[in-house]
Amino acid sequence: MMDALHRISRDPLGLLGLILVVLIIASALLAGLIAPYDPIKLNIIDRLQGPSVDHLLGTDQLGRDLFSRVLYGGQVALKVAFISIAAALGIGVFLGMLAGFGPKWLDNIIMLFFDTIRSFPTVMFALATVALVGPSLGTVIAVIIVTSIPTYGRVVRTQTLTIKSNEFVMAERAMGVSTTRILRVHILPNVIGPLIILASMDIPTVIALEAGLSFLGMGVKPPTPSWGSILNDGYTLIRNTPWPIIAGSIPLVLITLGFTFLGESLRDLIDPKLRKNV
């Protein structure tokens, strides 16, 4: 671990990524301490202000402090990203290993399921889901989980197939090791490391998707501050003030840079062949 950190710190972009990620996570976690204002407190008189000493990023149409909203929005973003990616990873890993290690017919069925899900445009699936259960943080998370499962599942399947053909798997089987133990003890640890890197690089995509859903009015419930809803507010207010869009974009760009560079750096460290068979 320390070794990895040390090696990342030797790669300037990796270091930049690490710093950004730490910075953003810390600012989201400590939003309650850092944020100068209540993110949902209205102040209609001071609405639509530009950046000033009082409001670092200005205020939105309800006079709420954008800087505070951006900080709190980080919590939403990270919540969405971590919960949905963790769940998608969990299910994707399970199904992917099953497909990769199981019998051919099961593999075929799971792959068919993956392809079917993937064949929907994400937004169409999101629309249908939102229409079904209404827009909320949970819906966003659910949509992301379902649409990400095939991606991870496929990677895991390919990895599992590769690992399966490795000699050590045969060695374990010859020893009489059960399939579940092989999957759990011998394959999972080999699959999960690279996958987490892949997933970390997906975090920005997930956050951007949340922004997209907010744009279509299908994001989180008001008044929860999220980067997506800030961006969406910014979109409607674009002719009044550019600041909400800027405020919403800054963390998005930073977190993307952060996770991508950190992920790439880790990937180069661990397995350069990772992205090949997505």
Place this chain on the structure above:
Amino acid sequence: MKVRPTVQTGVNQKRRQILKATGAIGVAATTGAFSEVIYAQGKKILKIRAYGDLRSLDPAFSQGVIDEEIQSCIYSKLIQYKPGREWGYDLDAAESIEQVDATHIKFKLKAGIMFTGGHGEMTAEDVKYSFERIINKDLESTNAPDWGTLREVIVDSKYEGTIVFDDAYPPAWNIAMPYIVGNIISKNAWQAAGGKVDTTTPSVSGPYTHKEWQPKQKTILARNPDWHGGDAPFDEIHIFPIDDENTAQIAFESGDIDCTRVSLGSVGNLKASPPENSTLEEYPSLFYVWVGMNVENEKMADINLRKAVQHCIDVPSIMQASYFGAASPSTGIIAPGLIGNRAKSNVPPEMNIAKAKEYLAAAGMSDGVSLTLDVLNKAANVTTAQVIQATCAEAGITLEVNLHESGAFWSLGDSSAGERYKDIQLILNRYSMAPDPSYATAWFVTSQKGIWNWERYSDPEFDRLEAAAKAETDNSKRDEMYQTMQSMMEDSGAYRFLTHEATPVIFRNTIKPAFRPDGLPLIRGFTSA
């Protein structure tokens, strides 16, 4: 005189130069089938935005303003809305028209109004066909209710006829004859087409003909050379469906369209620094926006709670936050300028937390209560909901805002689709409106419960008044009746009226537009400046 502004022609040349200079930018080949070139110089083209796309060219099936904007250009009516700030009408196909008694309207058509496509001259027979087919049950026209109590049209002579109602129906002058169901079509052509048409039309009689519909792209109208009223002012009219208001404004600024409604949020900026060569005009609007409360919901059944909510909502704040100060608070559901508009509401627009708390105490909810507010997921609604949420919190009412996409939202109160209507507590709603008060009150009668009356408000007196007012021909009495009805709604606590919004429009000075008093464009009335 050129209608396309010179600036824009310049833009176009510049654009082409750039394209030629940069090469094809990686795009190859065109899609073959395209034949016409309509960029010919010297054509007068009006380019205007509509907020949605064409759905039908059949008056019996047209769906509201979007279709009507097109149909009113290609069909003739007995009377047309008069452009300007005051509601009124001009004669169109009718040479004369008069209300002879409560249930009879006599008209005489102008001679020589020709239908295109060789379908001959417009006669009273065509009027009869046009109006009666709408109320014919077999046709299943969605617009039948607009004709109210219409019974029949009697053909008196080639050009003369009488419109006969079962009961008095004053709205015929406001929302029937000059509106969707007032379009006169060629009986001949329609019967040849099988009795109804879709997005094409076999024959027209207005200043323009329907030239082409490019779905989700534009509708093109071309000058009708045979129009009885002389030469229409434009060679072509291009109507662009653009739902996003930012885009619409950008399209205007970049010169792609000549006239559009702009968002209320832009009004301030546009006023402060108006784009060159253009005019911004503000019109009131007929829309009405209110917060409804479901009187049958277990929690909301207590009138004190409903009254508390009424007092928690600060309309001026909403006007600022959601409408950028470009709209004013409303007193009810009938907009200023229409019969029945109230000067003042019973509950003042400003919030009164103290009073709200009193009502809460009376309802035994001093410790606070949590409620839900259902909202359609459009920006202004979401903002409004957040303001309401914030002010309600001050009185101890915790509001959970539920967003819905349009399909789900519009079925919320539908009692034929499951039990969801029972869960409605607070709902932020916005209905559109035609310029007759009956159009507004019709949704709040007992029989509309579970259809459009989502508050499930019910009062026999209201129902009685609604029926009577519709048939009242004395305008001052009508006015009084509608005012009373709105007071009853407000006093029930089930309604907190917010606003009628506003319609700011912007147009290029190269054209002379024509708007209804509510700011909707009367495209056939547009001329070049």
Place this chain on the structure above:
Amino acid sequence: MSAEQKIDNVLSIRDLSVHYSTNRGELNALRHVNLDVPKGSIVGVVGESGCGKSTLISSIIRLLAENAIVPNGSINFEGSNLLTISEDEMRAIRGQRMSIVFQDPMSTLNPVISIGRQMIDIQYRDKKTKQQKRQRSIEMLASVGIPDPESRLDQYPHEFSGGMQQRISIAMALQAQPSLLIADEPTTALDATLEVQIIHLLKDLQRDMGCSILFISHHLGVIAELCDYVVVMYAGEVVEQGTARDVFHLPAHPYTEKLLKCDPASIAEKSRSLPTIPGEIPDLTSLPSGCVFKNRCDKAMPKCDSVVPEWRESAQGHFVSCHWAKP
């Protein structure tokens, strides 16, 4: 192989060191290496994994990894020092006057380009028509024993077996009739019966074309059979070099001696206890003082601990770096 004979050497490496900068510090992959390849001869380089064979090859063709440093030494190839000439000059040498056959035939050829295309591409310097180049490729394939070369020219590497791929690699390497062919363990990935075929092929081609071959292998038998001269490497150093006969019959360095002894192939009698070289190669990032082999040498003496043995001629044309070696 003395200084006087230098003129006859196609390749002569003097005092070459190559270091890699790594996370663990500087890795001394090659240290003060001397090596000569006389004209028209086959020189075998033998050594176990980690002895620096591949670094040696990479430095000769000047395709070292990015983190490599060459602190000293020279590589003289037909009169020019490969370490100082320009990149363009070096490119002109590669594939023309010096070419190479790599270890793993499966990954040596570009999988998505046809054999013919690859063979024609490397003749880019020749001012011949495409047809002539193609003809030349067909001839080369025929000469390395590919049946029906004309039609196979349009096939892709994966359509050939491993043995065939290695033949193609050799054909490509010899196409320009280079004066030096570097063969990097070209038979390791092949079965024994194929290995024999390839060795014979190499030997025949070398005789016909008169080129020199620098043959790298860990297989002592192959070296003994094929090579005129042998260079023995250990832990980044050349510890011994001489004629094949000298080195195999009279090994002068204890490592060579032990290596020869522990090859099971050289032990004809069944033995339940084979000779070994106990211990491991020292860590190249922190080398011990003195002789690199001392920790595994049973002849080690106190001097070995402190003094790096000199590179000297122990017999006519037989060089060694060991304190025991007689001058």
Place this chain on the structure above:
Amino acid sequence: MGLYFLKRVALSILIVMLAVTLLFCMIHMVPGDPARILLGPRATPELIASLSAQMGLDQSLPIQIVKFFGNILRGDLGMDVITNRPVAATVFGQLPYTLWLIFTAIIFAMLIGIPLGCYSALHRNTLIDRITGVISVACITAPSFVVALYSLLIFAVTLHWFPAVGAGDKGDFWDQVSHLVLPAFAIGLSWVGYLSRLVRASMLEVMSENHIRTARAYGLSENTVVYRYALKLAVLPTVTVIGVGMGFLLSAALFTEIVFARPGIGKLIFDSITTRNYPVVMGSVLVSTILFVVSTTLSDLINAWLDPRIRASL
């Protein structure tokens, strides 16, 4: 190869059927009655019932689905309940716009992204590599609706270089091209970043392979090595990613089609779902899944064309 196609087609049909059924079921569970939405506020219950029957909504879901597939076999996608035109006319009227948009965006992304990635890979860890790295990653992030809006404000409103809305006049090629530039840019920008990172990574990987060392050992010029020997392999993953990316592209197209008021299938899907226009939902889902299946098959074929090893395994 023939067998591969048979299998592929069978699988594709299965995927399309599954996808259509799945989404159809989802939408059907959703509240919201198309008849009501369609008929508007003045509709009487009788009218609604009559229209529902006309649309076949009074039948059970499985029957509706079976009927739908049965009709497809007869080449009938049903009637668009809003305009009363055949769904096929609606869908295929919108499809070309989106296809051109996506196609242009991808070409744009490839023309910029692939050389950029190559350049970065070849100049690894130089300042330029790091700068292009930061820029391309920033490109990946930019939500397409924000890019769309800003490109409108800059290129249409301020600079007047390109038109703002619509898809251009039929028959006027340059007009259509000029209408395509900004939306394609808005969609393509994130792909520029994505492709450049992808190509950089796979280029780095390919450049470290043995056969590249061989090519260099033969003194092939660096250009030949990179652009003829390495690039062909390095773009393989890119082709796959683009093929699979069809779903994302359609989503991105939706945003730009809204912002640019452009006709297109993305917008059509959005509108038909929100209006519960079931026949159009079914028709457009059908078309978009077919699009996905075709694009993945196409990318497989392109991969096979580029890589003889894959060709052999087909």
Place this chain on the structure above:
Amino acid sequence: MSAVLQVKNLRVRFRGLSAVKAKLKGIKDPFIDAVRDVSFSIEEGQTFTLVGESGSGKSTLALAVSGLLPAAEGSINFLGDEVTLMNAEEMQSYRRQISFIWQNPVGSLSPRQSVGALISEPYVVHGMKDKDLKAEARRLLTMVGLPAHFAERYPHQLSGGQARRVGVARALALSPRLIIADEPTAGLDVSVQGEILNLLNRLQDELGVSMFVITHNLNIVRHISDRTAIMYLGRFVEQGPTNSIFAQPRHPYTLALLSANPEPNPDANIERTELKGEVPSLMNRPTGCEFHTRCPFVSTDCNSTFPPVVDAGESHTLTCHYPGKHEQT
């Protein structure tokens, strides 16, 4: 001395083509015989060696013997029990009694497990968790000549020779009756090869375990093996006591293999039997003697009739029409 393992007429097949493809191409038998008609036995405490080149079916045979691949025909008898008929439970107990040493020293060790965990895994799997796993790991490490602290290392931190020792330790954990070693010296340097062979020999002497060694390296065979079989295209072409095979190779293929091993002596004058061409594909085996396409001594009838099994005495058998023909030329 009794046989630990007895294999009779074993046949292992794979599906070479999918059912549909085979139908389309009109091929009746879409299967490939990777191992065909193989019989041999391994005696208690002895080493049986199988020699062959890549693709000859050596590893397939080993997997089939251990029950990891199904046998299509024939019998595999382990200490009186028929392996091909075992149920899951019996198979598990069979697995306890045989163990493997795999070809790739590092690659056959699960990469994310520590050496200690790897070595003690057999106990965990076979329900002996209550054993002092750490002590067992120490014991086994010592047994194969590795220091105890190696238990904390991970496979990628090991050299080839060390990894191979770990593999041996693992194979010994459950005190098996039979060890199957697939290319135990592959990928190792010459000096390390000797160490591993000595280790295997020592352990066999100490523990009396039987061994089934697979290799293509003839040089090591004579030092470890009691009995040797030569495999070509999935068949045994020659089999007999190791001494006899080395002293008097009779089959031309054996001859070629033996002579293909250059001696580390520049003066050695090898009379080499060189083979033509390459190994034919299993998909279309040659008619008659399957070796005739490459045989330097091929005669007219070799390509038409399958050669008889020739007994060369001392339980040394071979399949050839003209055994020992090279001696006449």
